[in-house]
Amino acid sequence: MDLKLKGKRALITGSSAGLGEAIARLLAAEGAQVTVHGRNEARSKSVAESIMETGGLADYITGDLSTDEGADKVAQAVLAGGQVDILVNNVGTYQPQPWLNATVQNWNDTYNNNVLSYVRMIHRLLPQMKTLGWGRIIQIGSSVAIQPMTMQPDYSASAAARHNLSVSLARELKGTGITSNTVSPGAMLVDTTRNMLLQMAQHNQWGSSWAEIEKNAVAQFTPNDTERLGRPEEIAGAVAYLASPYANYISGAVIRVDGGLVLSL
Structure with missing residues (x-):
């Protein structure tokens, strides 16, 4: 099936490995030009080169999105290469630990890395996306946003914030041709x-x-x-669909890809 992504340009944050890498590879296979992002230059470059070796269009950018300066660097570099039609916010960290072991500083760092990094890139890329009259902003959430566990409470709360901001953003984008959605993985x-x-x-x-x-x-x-x-490719499939014109009528949604882990309607 042709997802009609040829000619679109996508930035996938945190795509030098794991879920982000799988997303970058599939979007490129569907014809999009992808920008691989990570903190490690060698890994980011390797993924981009691997995509190009298989006939895809890819480049790479490195930068720390947990700071305004790092986000500025990434946004300026990606926009220097052309318009961004698709932003996939995937970057994030977590440290599994019991409730009372998670300090206030842990909570602060987790929120900064897993939520504010998303906000920083939305602030920097959305204005130019609005000039296009079409766009996709896709957050990678988590099943623990809906069904949290006793471990990693800071991560669960940050995932819930991702889901929430995605819906709020969808309301903000009314009439712009841009959609905002969340893909929520289970255990991967x-x-x-x-x-x-x-x-x-x-x-x-x-x-x-x-x-x-x-x-x-x-x-x-x-x-x-x-x-x-779950397999990373299964998350990538959901992202690719939401990024495509076939998902024009979907905004403010949470697409669960969790094998039925979350016991909810």
């Missing part, structure tokens, strides 16, 4: 998750094969109807 199989589960497998008696380990770990920690972890 990225390298860090796989390595962690492999280390925990023997102690928890989850089995020896990856299929056994994944099924048993999911049953214990994130039970869902598919009995597995």
Whole structure:
């Protein structure tokens, strides 16, 4: 299916690895010109070059979006290369820890990295997007925004703020041709998750094969109807659809990609 993204230009923040990388790769495969962003120049450059080697259009930018100066640098660099039609706010951090171990400073840092980084890029890229009369702003949220856990309370709260700001922004964008939506992943199989589960497998008696380990770990920690972890490509698919003209009538929505983890309508 042609998602009609040829000629569109997309910035995906935090796309030098993980979910962001998968999003950048799929948007490029669908014909969009993508800008890979990360803090590590070697990783960001490697992803962009890999996309170009497979026939895609890509460049890369590095910068720390947790500061105004870093966001200025990234925005100026990406706009110097042309218009931005699609902004995917994906950058973020988290440190799993119990409630009373999460200090006020942890909460402050998490909110700055996971919420204000999104706001900074919206402020810097939305004005030029309005001149185009069409655009997409897509936030990557989380299932814990709707169904929080006892661990990482600061991260859960910051994810809820992402969902909320996306809806508020959609109301602000009424009549502009620009939409604002959220893709909300459940537990995802990225390298860090796989390595962690492999280390925990023997102690928890989850089995020896990856299929056994994944099924048993999911049953214990994130039970869902598919009995597995999500794949980055599945998040990328939802983002690509929302970025396309086929989603013109969708704004202010939260698209859950969580295997049925969240027990809610």
